[in-house]
Amino acid sequence: MDKPLLIASDVDGTLLSPAETLTDRTIAVVRRAVDGGVPFVLVSGRPPRWMAPIAQPLGLDGYAVCANGAVLYEVGTDTVIAVHGLLEPELLHDAASALDKVLPGCRLAAERINAGAGAADHEMRNFVIEPDYHNPWGDGEGRTSPRAEVLGKPAIKLLISRRGMRSDEMALAAREVLGHAVDVTYSSNSGLIELAAHGVTKATGLAEVAERLGVAGERIIAFGDMPNDLDMLSWAGHGVAMANAHPAVLEIADEVTGPNAEDGVAQVLERWF
Template sequence: MGELPRLVATDLDGTLVRQDRSISPRTADVLARIAKRGTLVVMVTGRPVRWLSQVYNQLHEPLPAICANGAVVYDPGTDRVLRANPLAPDLLAEVTQRLRAEVPGAVFAVEVADGRELRHDAEWPVLWDAEDPSIRVLATPEEVASVPAVKLLIRAGRRDPDAFVQIVAAALGGLAEATHSSYSGLIEISAAGVTKAAGLAWFCEQHGIEPAEVVAFGDMPNDVPMLTWAGRAVAVGNAHPAVREIADDVTLSNDEDGVAAYLEDLFELESQP
């Protein structure tokens, strides 16, 4: 990448967002200054749409977002989903049936309504949104797989995610994409061909931007397709080994504002008082 990028794509959790779920004033300021110069800044995340407000509340202006690992492209200015690539109910039924047979103790949840609602097995551990009325507990496998879902989630107790994702992928046999973005044993499943790279590629095509004109930041295996696609791939210092292996550069950790530090150097931004 000989010139400055036309687009900056960044993962959120573990990359732009600190461990305490905050975005530092420094980071918010750097993103705003770059956007003001005319460079597009896009958030590319595994989060559902309903969790974006926690981020927007800490930024100067809301940024476009590619959510659910590439399945949803969201415009915060109009509160509209511009593109969605869900798993169809018949595919969901087949996938969950296979995984229930292959993975003892498996429990499932699905992100539906373009990620504005979560439906889950009765045994699913509800860690977030516990008091949110948009969560609906569905006790039967048929109900979990009854409507299109932009993401299917599977847990089976606490497992090593790198090993567990291989088990899930083998059971899927190419029917869908399996990845992970945490160390808790949660595996995220999308429709075949749906990745952060695919979502970002569609967004860039709408704006006439080539991969070589993109710098991307990430920290976990679900970021690997995006980082491989982008002209410059940057891992934060706390990144998973799979991300560090394919990155062109490594910056500071998320808690050290690694994305902001890298962009300050890249765009030659002077420090603000």
């Protein structure tokens, strides 16, 4: 493609190395692109409060798409600009009841946020978890609460953990019982899936950023590695899969770059920057 006018990248498994760090090579090429006037947008399943440690070394202070498209966040001002697709308590309870039948023993967590707030809202308690909820990125975050409290307020996503199962197995079972009431995705195959409002994806979040910045979709390059990146890579003018990507991502990508262990994002961006 021609030199992109906007760069979008997933974070975990894509921009970060397997050690979950930013390499000097990746930092350098992203900074060159930004200094050259090309916006670089982080597009992640992460909540806003997890974005600053990634954005700061890269020199990013603009938009980030968080929670798989549910949240538009401005890094420099620490402001949640927009929230899309809240899951209401009735829907959360219905989904939890259905999931208990096909994923017995599963544990739930809810991510919450308000437009106009900062990344961390201590009064809201952004992340509430059931006892024994397991996070593949490390336990220790979240307020442990009874299930009724986890499901009792609107959420931007519901997370379901099930020890001893793969995420792809869980997603298949969940889709069979939930239908199109919600969208089911995952960004790790370590026994964790996520439910979001139907139609809210990384692609819709990136499209909102592109509209705000006045950039046509065909002039955007996007990088990803997991099923929650599929819509974004298909929507962007040039979708790039990491060599370590899920097979479904490799199948739809316009290009496959090196793995995140070999600076695959930088390998592509160095053509122009």
